Amino acid sequence: MKKYIKNLITLINYERDAEIDLMTREISTMSGQKREELGRAINKVKGKSLGKELGLQIVQFGRSEVIDTEISVGDMVLVSTDNPLRSDLTGTVTEKGARFIKVAFDKRVPKWAIKKKVRLDLYANDITFRRMEDNLNHLSLKGKNALEYILNERNPKKNRDVPYIAYIDENLNDSQKEAIENALSCENFFLIHGPFGTGKTRTLVELISQETRQGHKVLATAESNAAVDNILERLMDNKKLTLTRLGHPQRVSKHNITQTLAYKAENHKLNKKIKKIHKKIDNMIEKRKVHTKPTPQYRRGYGDYDILHMASKGKGGRGISSDKMKSMAKWIEINQEIDEAHDEIKRIENRMIKDIIDSSDVILATNSSSALEAIARVKFDVAIIDEASQATIPSVLIPIAKAHRFILAGDHKQLPPTIISDRAGALSKTLFEELIRMYPFKSQLLDIQYRMNSLLMKFPNEEFYNNGLKSDSSVDDINIRDILDSHQ
Structure with missing residues (x-):
């Protein structure tokens, strides 16, 4: 059994390497124009943020020329401005039209992907x-x-x-x-x-x-x-x-979207509580901005506990004034509250999903x-x-x-x-x-x-x-x- 399983793992790694090698070799040896001719890339498109949908950031990429591509809904794409293999920004295609393509991202989209003209490449996913x-x-x-x-x-x-x-x-x-x-x-x-x-x-x-x-x-x-x-x-x-x-x-096909876990979670009764906590977090982030962030240059070797202890005693030290120490302590306290709020969101999300x-x-x-x-x-x-x-x-x-x-x-x-x-x-x-x-x-x-x-x-x-x-x-x-x- 162990030998058989070990062999299966070896085989899927061969296959994973072959898929990734095929993609990277093609991207590194072909021009963006050639990849587009083959239907596996889209060049010179500009992004426009459309906001969030089911917890994902949606960006529409478009241009005046018609987009003729094999990239389709559900495919993963790699977004880049220069060498695609130096980028780690990937998203999933949600919709495509004659001159645009919409992509969903599960992380924050950097400004360059919106402000500059970018290239989209069909991407191999090893997940x-x-x-x-x-x-x-x-x-x-x-x-x-x-x-x-x-x-x-x-x-x-x-x-x-x-x-x-x-x-x-x-x-x-x-x-x-x-x-x-x-x-x-x-x-x-x-x-x-x-x-x-x-x-x-x-x-x-x-x-x-x-x-x-x-x-x-x-x-x-x-x-x-x-x-x-x-x-x-x-x-x-x-x-x-x-x-x-x-x-x-x-x-998932549009017809079935209401049956997805993401849609059900978005419309779950507990999600109202999550939205309230997110508003609370936004307010705390604003409050935190007026205080000094304890970066290494301000900490001067002090840990969070040290800063909180010194501030409670009204003391400064190592060239840090007592006011600066209090400001850093306040930043730490608010940050801890933000972390606790995020933990609470995670607990509620887990309850929703379990339900x-x-x-x-x-x-x-x-x-x-x-x-x-x-x-x-x-x-x-x-x-x-x-x-x-x-x-x-x-x-x-x-x-x-x-x-x-x-x-x-x-x-x-x-x-x-x-x-x-x-x-x-x-x-x-x-x-x-x-x-x-x-x-x-x-x-x-x-x-x-x-x-x-x-x-x-x-x-x-x-x-x-x-x-x-x-x-x-x-x-x-x-x-x-x-x-x-x-x-x-």
């Missing part, structure tokens, strides 16, 4: 790699159990008996129902093999709803934000569910975002992971490590995860692929195809699915003309 590595270094028992199945160190338990299920979606087919029943009754894990067009998301939405009916707390994840949003949008039709979406609010998470039936996130501190101590009954055949083992282990059981959904007959590094090729072998090969009885094929008629489906069905798929009668007579007509 996902750091989360995977941290999870592997501190892998929970459930995470290790998942690896034991593919290392032949543990055998999966048989499923429990399935209780009667009153389906919410009455139009599910038999293979979808069988997948749900097996997933609900599994003791450890189950695999839902969902080729494209077989209603995999629909099946997962029903499964999640059924799990919550049993009083289970569900962690629902996927490799991409788009897949998580897709599940979230469909779950929102079930008005009985309380849902919370983790992750950067600017990477939101505890009251949620389903927490939704990308695999990477399930590593966030907000759910670090939450015990989930089940992790349901979509796109599992497109996620590396270190990626899916993040949500798996947090739950008693796990359900993987995907299709190992389609493209595997994209791996850049030549040395990290082994990462393309997924947990889904390994488990379905070793334990085929722990899987269910969704066998009704709703997108292609039998003629269109014939080749992939024979080549990849051993003729196990059937096309639904609703698509029997579909042809290109029908599709064209529907888009007119």
Whole structure:
């Protein structure tokens, strides 16, 4: 186990280095103009602060020339004025138009990013790699159990008996129902093999709803934000569910923004208290300005306690007058009050987050975002992971490590995860692929195809699915003309 985990960490570091090297090499060897021609940079744009949104600073960068770029909403960009690799200012794209692009920053934006013309570069973000590595270094028992199945160190338990299920979606087919029943009754894990067009998301939405009916707390994840949003949008039709979406609010589709943790925290009843404390802090900062800040040149070796003690005695020392000593002491006292106020804000924020998470039936996130501190101590009954055949083992282990059981959904007959590094090729072998090969009885094929008629489906069905798929009668007579007509 230790050797296997150590190898996984080595592989993700190879991949991290390859991604960063690819980006830095391109930035250092290509002109900004060439990078823009490739769609990976935007030059000569000027910033305009738009204020705060969900706790993030929003800046709109624009120019008179049309912006034609591959940089899209949710991407991370590096902001610079000269050499991009000397800058550490990064933000997330929230919106783009013909001549502007909006970026959200989670820290204070320096004046040069607003006053000068800047360059935006598509940027590689290594936070996902750091989360995977941290999870592997501190892998929970459930995470290790998942690896034991593919290392032949543990055998999966048989499923429990399935209780009667009153389906919410009455139009599910038999293979979808069988997948749900097996997933609900599994003791450890189950695999839902969902080729494209077989209603995999629909099946997962029903499964999640059924799990919550049993009083289970569900962690629902996927490799991409788009897949998580897709599940979230469909779950929102079930008005009985309380849902919370983790992750950067600017990477969430606008339609789902009200379900994000950031939005809920912003609108929580305790947030009024936080705003009052922030006003109090602003007032204290103004009061602090009239007093002498105890910088090294004024301290002359005195620590905070020494200054406070000397001031209480009305004394000066080391060339510092008693008035100067009192002024520094007052600055320290106010500063301590400011620190205490910030601590109080943190405590209230933690209470808000705990309240939101505890009251949620389903927490939704990308695999990477399930590593966030907000759910670090939450015990989930089940992790349901979509796109599992497109996620590396270190990626899916993040949500798996947090739950008693796990359900993987995907299709190992389609493209595997994209791996850049030549040395990290082994990462393309997924947990889904390994488990379905070793334990085929722990899987269910969704066998009704709703997108292609039998003629269109014939080749992939024979080549990849051993003729196990059937096309639904609703698509029997579909042809290109029908599709064209529907888009007119």
